[in-house]
Amino acid sequence: MKNYSCDIFCKVVDNYGDIGVCWRLARQLANEFGLSVRLWVDDLKSLSMLCPEADTVLDIQSCRGVEVRLWNEEFPDVQPAGLVIETFSCMLPQPYLAQMDASHVWINLEYLSAESWVEGCHKLPSPRPPLIRHFFFPGFTEKTGGLILEKGLFARRDAFLKEGVENFWRSKNIAAPSDDTLTVSLFPYENSALEDLFDVWARSSKRILCLVPEGRILPQVKAYFSGGLEVRGNLEIAVLPFVEQEKYDELLWACDINFVRGEDSFVRAQWAGKPLIWQIYHQHDGVHRDKLEAFLELYCRKLPAHAASAMRDLWRAWNGSGDSMVYAWSEFLSAHAEIDRRAMAWAEELSKNNLALNLLDYFQEIGTMRAFK
Numbered sequence: 001m002k003n004y005s006c007d008i009f010c011k012v013v014d015n016y017g018d019i020g021v022c023w024r025l026a027r028q029l030a031n032e033f034g035l036s037v038r039l040w041v042d043d044l045k046s047l048s049m050l051c052p053e054a055d056t057v058l059d060i061q062s063c064r065g066v067e068v069r070l071w072n073e074e075f076p077d078v079q080p081a082g083l084v085i086e087t088f089s090c091m092l093p094q095p096y097l098a099q100m101d102a103s104h105v106w107i108n109l110e111y112l113s114a115e116s117w118v119e120g121c122h123k124l125p126s127p128r129p130p131l132i133r134h135f136f137f138p139g140f141t142e143k144t145g146g147l148i149l150e151k152g153l154f155a156r157r158d159a160f161l162k163e164g165v166e167n168f169w170r171s172k173n174i175a176a177p178s179d180d181t182l183t184v185s186l187f188p189y190e191n192s193a194l195e196d197l198f199d200v201w202a203r204s205s206k207r208i209l210c211l212v213p214e215g216r217i218l219p220q221v222k223a224y225f226s227g228g229l230e231v232r233g234n235l236e237i238a239v240l241p242f243v244e245q246e247k248y249d250e251l252l253w254a255c256d257i258n259f260v261r262g263e264d265s266f267v268r269a270q271w272a273g274k275p276l277i278w279q280i281y282h283q284h285d286g287v288h289r290d291k292l293e294a295f296l297e298l299y300c301r302k303l304p305a306h307a308a309s310a311m312r313d314l315w316r317a318w319n320g321s322g323d324s325m326v327y328a329w330s331e332f333l334s335a336h337a338e339i340d341r342r343a344m345a346w347a348e349e350l351s352k353n354n355l356a357l358n359l360l361d362y363f364q365e366i367g368t369m370r371a372f373k
Contacts (some may be wrong), residue, residue, distance in 0.1 A: 004363075005081035009071065011090040012043035014281070019046045020264030022087050022150050023066075024245065028356045030065040032151050033082040040071040042247065050245050080104050082102075083363050086133075102130050105366050107359065112138040112147075112263050112297040119143035123362065136362065138355055140298055145362075146353030147267050153249075154351065157272065160253050168254045174209075174238055181207040185255040187265055188217050188279040193318055196325035202233030210235065211251060214242040257336075259318070271351075273344035275336065277318050292319060303342050307335035337345050 006029055010022035013359025019041060029039040035251075041047055047068065048054040054063050059070040069076075069203050075093040080100045086092050086108045100106065106128075122137040122144050138145050158167075169176045177183050182204075194217065201208045214223055221230075221237060230237035243251070248265070252272035260269040261279045269276040278295070280288045296315060300308035310331040332339070 004083060005038075006083040006085065007038045007040060007081040007083045007096075008087065009090055009107060010039065010041045010087050011091060012041065012046045013088070014262060016046060016049065017262040017264055017281075018088055019043065020050060020245065020262075021109075021148065023047060023050055024150075024264070025356065026066045026087075027064055027358075028148065030346055033356065033360060036067075036081075036085070037065075038067045038069055038315055040069045044068075044070060044072045044274070049242055052244055083107070085109055085359075088234065088321045095142055097131075100131055102132075104131070104371040105363050106131055107136050107363070108121055108133055109359075110135060110137045112267070113291050114140050114298050115291060116294065118241070126223075127149060134362070134366065136359060139353075141351060144353070145358045146355040147270075147350055148355045149271065149351055153271060154347075157249070157253055164250070165254055168250055172211075172240060173175055177209050178207075181209055182209060182257070183255045184210045184257045184259065185251050186210050186212045186217065186221075186259045187215060188261045189281070190220060191318065192217055192280060193325055194220050195224060197318070197329065198232070200326050202330045203234040204234045207234050207236070209238065211238050211240055211255065213240045213251065214249070238362060270343075275332075275339045275343050279318060289319075289321060292316075299342075299346060302345070304335075304338055306331075307338035308341070310335040311339055 008022055008026050008029075012019050012020055022039060022041070026037050026039040029035045044054060044056040044058075048056050051063050054068060055061055059072075061068050071093070075095045078096065078099075079126065080096060082104060084092070084100065084104055084106045086106065088111055089108055092106075108126075117138050118137045119141060121135055122139070124135045126133040126135065136145050140147075166176055170301065201210065219238065221239070225232065225237065230239070240251070249268055249272070252260075252269055252274065256273065258269045258272060258274055258276045259279070260266050260276055262281055263294055266276075268280050269278075278292070280292045282288055292315065296312050300311060310328075313322055314328040314332040317325050317328040322328060
């Protein structure tokens, strides 16, 4: 597809969620499929955390095969690309929109959800004469757009698990955990259940090593260890510097259990094939609970009843709507083996529905339909 151009528009709402998705998609379209991609983003600082070579003061730059453009109020006079991706209803800039015509394919890439209504809304057109805006929904079933999955990701994961884990611990200056140590990565939003979880881990019968990338939870972590030493009982905390996207995958692969948040880290944890606990982005009207339950319904269908119940209980407790963390964590650990097997099988199931491939197929489908009108 080397003759096609693509513009991706991203407004950073959450620090790394929106830009995380857009940056992955931009790189995949450019490097795997040969599109000429421009990524328009209004916050270069957030991008630079995911891509260290990105310069926060340059309006125009090239990073890893993608042209990165600063999206500010004074939008430049540019020719729209053949494929225009508006992410998460961020609203295209008016000067750009004014130059688009029926030859441009305009797709709004929506937020990820497991709710059943997504299947009915996926690929729906929204006429904006003389343009048509098309809604494209990521998802977990064949009737949705799927998830971002780079070529060869599973092969890299499996090679890491076979030969790269020791090097990972060495690179973090952490002694390789013993077989009786449970390793956990922790990358959530602020969470009122954290103290209870840490208390449970501190009293655990086995050692727990918790790796915490720098982020929003760090002040809470430091407050818990008020004495400065990040060890309490059988719990040890290791704070890691914020890492670029590819290195974050290695953290997920190296750990036994992963606590994640939002959308981007949530998807990456699923590709890791390890048990995960998701903290969904809290919405004031409570609709996030419906999204949480919709995903659990899909994920738990092939779990034994006791394992499904344990997973639901821990996810609900972590998201502030369930039983005590003491009970939930105990039950989760008792079902760890079954949940671990389900995690790898789930990743294989999802891998058959690739978002970038589906998006490009849809782009060509729209173009073909227009050619025959």
